Amino acid sequence: MLHLTLLQTSLHWENPTANRAMLEEKIFALPEKTDLIVLPEMFTTGFTMNAAPLAEPMNLTTFRWLKQMAAQTEAVVTGSYIVQEKGRFYNRLIWMEPDGSFDVYDKRHLFRMAEEDRTYTAGSKRLIKSWRGWNICPLICYDLRFPVWSRNSGLAYDLLLYVANWPAPRSLAWNALLQARAIENLAYVAGVNRVGEDGNGHPYAGDSSIIDPKGEVLFRQRDTETVFQTSLSLDDLRAYRERFPADRDADEFQIIG
Secondary structure, X not given: OEEEEEEEOOOOOOOHHHHHHHHHHHHHOOOOOOOXXXXXXXXXXXXXXXXXXXXXXXXXXXXXXXXXXXXXHXXXXXXXXXXXXXXXXXXXXXXXXXXXXXXXXXXXXOOHXXXXXXXOOOOOOOOOEEEOOEEEEEEEHHHHHOOOOOOOHHHOOOEEEEEOOOOHHHHHHHHHHHHHHHHHHOOEEEEEOOEEEOOOOOEEEEEEEEEOOOOOEEEEEEOOOEEEEEEXXXXXXXXXXXXXXXXXXXXXXXXXX
């Protein structure tokens, strides 16, 4: 079993100190132990293009905060924030394990309608991490719209994660695509979105969700802040894949560029 925790919350606009304090309070108040804590996209700032004054180099305040949270909860803590590296800005997800080991995923698909592609540098490599018997692939927000990037070739992962700041007017797409990604990839899918309104006046409805590989919604919460904890069964996943091995008929392809 994988014990999973999703934090759906509002965010203080462009205020990393306030957001870390708020999230820390929620994490330390978790009613049950967990294996994996998932935070929204850009959890220190909200979805901002004001990168220069808000970006942090690796191994500074937020990175060290993640390290502390993971060590004290004995769980992986993951989410994205703004990182500056070699003169470039990244919407970077950190996968932080309790022993301080970590990995990173830089958002591949940058949301051009908000000029994210003019502010941040796109990633080029997908990340799949093994954790407590599970293979987990974390992606970021707009990546959800691109099924090739998330394709579960060879059943490489068991759980597909999306951390997001996905606005309420496009909730229909968010909910439909989460279910589609679960069905087509024969995997659990978890999406963590924020609620509230950001500094640009964009509203967020949350709809953080967990979907099983048949596309059934195991959890979905709209509008309100919530901390949701549940357990996912790897045995159930494997049994379903054995009964319905659609992956064996998948088309082979390669991603170029």
